[in-house]
Amino acid sequence: xxxxxxxxxxxxxxxxxxxxxxxxxxxxxxxxxxxxxxxxxxxxxxxxxxxxxxxxxxxxxxxxxxxxxxxxxxxxxxxxxxxxxxxxxxxxxxxxxxxxxxxxxxxxxxxxxxxxxxxxxxxxxxxxxxxxxxxxxxxxxxxxxxx
DNA sequence: GCCAACGTTGGC
DNA sequence: GCCAACGTTGGC
Numbered sequence: 001x002x003x004x005x006x007x008x009x010x011x012x013x014x015x016x017x018x019x020x021x022x023x024x025x026x027x028x029x030x031x032x033x034x035x036x037x038x039x040x041x042x043x044x045x046x047x048x049x050x051x052x053x054x055x056x057x058x059x060x061x062x063x064x065x066x067x068x069x070x071x072x073x074x075x076x077x078x079x080x081x082x083x084x085x086x087x088x089x090x091x092x093x094x095x096x097x098x099x100x101x102x103x104x105x106x107x108x109x110x111x112x113x114x115x116x117x118x119x120x121x122x123x124x125x126x127x128x129x130x131x132x133x134x135x136x137x138x139x140x141x142x143x144x145x146x147x
Numbered sequence: 148g149c150c151a152a153c154g155t156t157g158g159c
Numbered sequence: 160g161c162c163a164a165c166g167t168t169g170g171c
Contacts, residue, residue: 150170152167157162159161
């Protein structure tokens with residue numbers, strides 16, 4: 001099991017949109033580091049969904065529903081250069097976790113969300129992932145989210 | 148709205 | 160291959 005965080009401006013595609021649509025093709029990533037992270041995702045990996053810019057909060061947990069495939073939003077010539085995955089919603093955080101809270105938490109000072117604010121797809125350690133869940137009011141143990 | 152950080156492009 | 164110019168992202 002690996003853990004990730006993806007960012008999206010809620011005006012473009014929000015957590016509520018994902019809950020409504022039940023699945024989304026996560027395409028349009030045009031940064032190599034982010035793309036490499038997409039390609040490393042495995043079926044069932046857990047993905048925190050973060051609202052950037054206007055909201056700046058972690059909203060919920062999704063899972064990888066399909067591993068990397070050629071990005072359908074890329075031009076024919078670039079189809080193999082860029083990748084997409086599918087994400088499915090798992091659960092909303094009882095209380096979304098703000099960027100300010102994350103920055104104030106010593107245990108999260110090393111995560112890419114803080115250190116590399118422009119990266120849109122990033123890995124998280126299990127510790128960081130579970131800590132953010134806890135900060136979001138997720139009181140159960142990790143087996144709950146795994147089931 | 149501003150600007151820092153960063154990635155990409157293209158001239159040389 | 161270097162680097163200046165430029166575009167984009169995203170926090171503030």
